[in-house]
Amino acid sequence: MPFAVLAVLFCGQAICHSQASPPPRQTPPPSRQITDEIGRTIRVPQSIHRIVSLAPNLTETIYALGLQDHLVGDTDYCDFPPEAQQKKKVGGPVNPSIEAIAALHPDLVLVTKSLNRLETVQALADIGIPSFATDPHTVHAIIASIARLADLLGASETGSALVADLEHQLSGLHDRIASFPPRRVLFIVWTEPLISIGNDTFIADALRHAGAISVIDSSQNWPQINLEEVVRLQPEFLIFVESHFGAQPHSAGDLADLPGWRLLNAVRNRRYATISDAINRPAPRLISAVEDLARQLHPEAFTEKPQNDKEEAKPPAPAMSLRSSSSFVLKDLGALSKEQSCAR
């Protein structure tokens, strides 16, 4: 008997679910059909006022486009710019709370293919909330993504200005380092086990723009690499990413003593480069991180000008510096170890 009651309730809810509709409005708003970056067709309102971002890089992009007032919710990991931390949180990118998102009545949810799950997108679609997915694999694709989002969200002017600025930065950078041969580098995601990046990642492309080339040739996105192979390849530089969220098993300072690692010329000569974790986010800040990396890898290309003279992007909202990454050029190991343990 109780099972019958439960069964009825369950079926009833399933039926209601399948007939879900957005919160009732007086008149249905004008909507349009668009295609996102992974080929899905979605229907969105003509003007989008309430946005939820499910990836830190998308949150950054929204701020860069000056649309932060439209941002009604983001993830626990959205920490840049600092104001983003004040927004309503809906959970992590992988497992956000669908209820929390629905409670915010967003017009659109922004997701990325690499960080978010299809199940989340499906669940949102089931309750009538459209999601727009981005999936850039190169730096130019990231910039194109930003332009597309700007158009989608009604900030085309700001978007164009931002894109132009970023393109200008990139081409300026390209001019500086074009004459220098690219450095062969190993980009270290994790040291134990040793994980690097694959050819198809945007990070690999970012490296190219910074005048570097990853020595690892792999079709996997995050391949686990044998240290032997790295020793055979002898990269010129090791690239570390400064992480807020916790120490790696080995910091650069330890490596000189470890068997295997100390066979690398890059370790012996302390040829390390460290960049902020902006390199991990397909967002406007990536370009600055790329430039920062280029400075570390090709210092001779930057000797004549202390700061370059490009104008900062001017979003209508509070100005956000595109150069606010906390990177620095490695001077000595001691500083590096301290930075890594202090950075939060």
Place this chain on the structure above:
Amino acid sequence: MRPLTLRRLFLQCSLLAAILFVVVVVALKLGAVPVSLYGLGRDLISVLLHQTKALSSDYGMIVIEIRLPRILLAIVVGASLSVAGTSFQALLRNPLADPYVLGVSSGAALGAVLALVAEPHLALPLWLAALFTPFGAFLGAAATIAAVYFLGQRQGQIDSATLLLSGIISASFLSAIIMFLMTTLSGRDFRGMAFWLMGDLSSSLQASLRWVLGIGFFAAAGAIYTTAGDLNLLLAGEKEAMHLGVDVRRVRLVVYIAASILTGLAVSVSGAIGYVGLLVPHVMRLLFGSDHRTLLPTAAFGGAIALVLADTLARTVVAPSELPVGAMTAIAGAPLFIYLLRRGSA
């Protein structure tokens, strides 16, 4: 009637040692970097004579610094897991027992996760920081061993069935806690955790850790070996063993602690590599009989051979990438297990 003699044991072990030697040589030769046997021999001799500057090729260092330690680690871990597996199968009188059945690997994984979480908040000197995670793993393993031991008692004595059940429950519980931690702790980059779940032999160990591992292995395995004759009798039944003069309580305690130490050490440096501890004892039993006086040493050799082979495959089949070694042991182990099952010996 051909009872076991020291001579027969010696012959069997020599045979296996020879096989292990061949396997090690092959493993040293294979890898991302080409190595000639002659160069290899000269390099090894140079190293033994502490003349590291005289290595024959640039790649000699790769072999000595990267490959050789990894192979040695595989030997110790493989031997530890096999001996532990044999011991637990005897202790629990259950042919399906393996080193992880009592929850030790989950405890070690939890300890490692907690260590990873805590480490950034503690200002540790460099040498301690490197040891911190394995130490945490070992503490986790030890705590699990103690907890399961107390849960597995009945009327003050270890009862095999109760022990098995409490071990299984503990393993599930600990795994659940690990999952919980991994999803709720914000921002942790737990890529390294895949290492625990599948096992990985690529860690560069500090010298102190290597010593602990080596000494720990010989001490624990030696302790278990002293009870080898008793274990034979234990398999016939605990009451029988008691009537034949076995101090059942003492043997159970010694084997339980020593086998758990072996497992804890192995897991803290290389994660949870599966199938070795379960299958190698069965294969050795098929080949050399169930007398633990031969089974324990042959299982140790067998485990070493198996893991060196698996690791060599793991690091060569998709070079420059690596597969987790636990995947290789599973790929080879599962069909072997089915075969043994059908043959009726498992």
Place this chain on the structure above:
Amino acid sequence: MSSLAQSSGWPNLGGTPRTATEVRLSVEQVSYAYSANPSQAPLFTLEANSFQARPGEIVAILGPNASGKSTLLKLIAGALAPLSGRVLLDGFVTHTLAPRARAQRIAMVQQETPLLFPARAWEFVLQGRHPYGRTLRFENEDDVLIARNALSQVGAEHLSGRWMNEISGGERQRVVLARALCQQPLLLLLDEPTLHLDIGAQVDLLATLRRLAAENRYTVVVVTHELNLAAEYADQVVLLQKGKSLRVGSPASVYQRDLLEQLFQTPLTVEKGPNGRPRVNLLPAP
């Protein structure tokens, strides 16, 4: 106390005279109780039991199910510590002996012998030498000789190379007995050894025990519920009912009709058999 007085009245069944030898096994007022947990009342109590046995004697412990026969045997073996009283074997209190020392003096043959992994008969029998080995010792020629001898003493030499799980119940029982002999014990204990055997094998086993006891001067204690077998082969019988010993003595003195009828709750008659031993005939129920 009664056995000495009464054994002199028995016809001599051959072999060395059994009188006037020192007492080897002395069970003195031994009692035991166990309960499911310490706070509850005991589920079973074995009350004070006493008897003595000499080298070469066979003692049978008889009684219906749940009368405490196995418990008494375990107390004698030293596997359980008595609540009161003690069991002396050649002056040693059995349950205070270290396991090894105990295994060198007392050998136990149980009802079931499970084997987890396959073993050959000779491997199985060699296990009986375990109490004499140092740690990590391998068996030597002496051990092999003793094991072979044990197998021949029980008439199972031909089974030496066979797998234990392939031989019949009776043959298996003999191999288990051979293992017990390898322990070179003073006291041989058997818990319902005839349980799964056919009549021929039962008689065989008891006759073998009789012979071994006489030849090797073992003291044998057998738990059984086979009335006639016990009467035929035992020198002493201990009759148990619900934990109390009803009577201890020679078969003739113990096999009284009213006593047995009360014990087994079934009508029977007792008559004298062809060689002077009592024989019990069960009567059909009225």
